[in-house]
Amino acid sequence: MKVKLFDEAHELDLEASVNKFLATLDGDIIDIKYQVALSISGEEQIYCFSAMVIYSSE
Numbered sequence: 001m002k003v004k005l006f007d008e009a010h011e012l013d014l015e016a017s018v019n020k021f022l023a024t025l026d027g028d029i030i031d032i033k034y035q036v037a038l039s040i041s042g043e044e045q046i047y048c049f050s051a052m053v054i055y056s057s058e
Contacts, residue, residue: 001030004045011036014049027057 004021008014022029037048 001054001056002027004053004055006053008049011046011047011049013038014051018051018053021053023057027055030056 002051006014006017006021011022018032031054033052033054037050039046039048
């Protein structure tokens with residue numbers, strides 16, 4: 001079993017990164033965990049979109 005972590009500032013970038021990885025994956029997906037974190041710095045909102053793909057490699 002292996003994991004691959006992704007961390008992006010925009011949800012569409014995260015989607016593209018995960019899809020690119022899945023297109024080249026030679027194994028089975030066990031699970032995908034998704035998380036959004038929000039931080040406020042002054043008047044700016046900072047988002048962090050992350051995913052963890054748990055998979056088995058062949």
